[in-house]
Amino acid sequence: MTTAYWCLLVAIFLPxxxxxxxxxxGDFGPKQNHxxxxxxxxxxxxxxxxxxxQQNSFEVTPAFLAAVLVAQxxxxxxxxxxxxxxIAWLISRVVFGICYIADWATLRSLVWFAGMGIIAAMFIMSA
Structure with a gap:
């Protein structure tokens, strides 16, 4: 299995x-789990x-999955x-999450655009 395929598995669980x-x-478990x-x-x-x-990650992951599968x-x-x-896309998603949680809005947006650019590059470079 290729590294790109392994990245699909990581991307599915990353959110x-x-x-x-x-x-x-900050505590020992979710409150109100019902x-x-x-x-x-x-x-x-x-x-x-x-x-x-987490929500944004669930929204963008299908595009990444499609890009890898098409390119492969x-x-x-x-x-x-x-x-x-x-791998670069996965790194961008981790950095995106860090920026989101830290409330670094401008950097978060830049990282999001970089991740989307990586997805577009996969399609374009495969054409």
């Missing part, structure tokens, strides 16, 4: 890192932003390039 930071940070959506919406500060980072299937991009782009 849950932010879920853990939202739900479990109503987790209400609980998450009631959070404030860094925990609320971790929840938003077409096979027109060197595998090392695709692997590097996939």
């Amino acid at each position: 849950y890192l932010f879920t853990v930071l939202a739900k479990f940070r 109503n987790p959506r209400e609980f998450l919406e009631a959070l404030q500060g860094a925990r609320k932003r971790a929840h938003w980072a 299937t077409l096979g027109t991009m060197p595998q090392s390039t695709l692997d590097s782009l996939a």
Whole structure:
């Protein structure tokens, strides 16, 4: 299996890192686990932003999955390039989450655009 494929697995589970930071940070477990959506919406500060980072991660992950699968299937991009782009995208998502939780809005937006640029590059370089 290629590194890019392994990155798909990491990308699928990465949003849950932010879920853990939202739900479990600073205490021993989620409050109101019978109503987790209400609980998450009631959070404030860094925990609320971790929840938003989780939501954004779930929104953008399908585009990354599609880009990797298209690039891998077409096979027109060197595998090392695709692997590097996939790793770069994962790094951008971790940095995005850090920026979101830290409330660095401008840097967060720049990192988000970089991640979207990586996705576009995968499609364009595969054409």
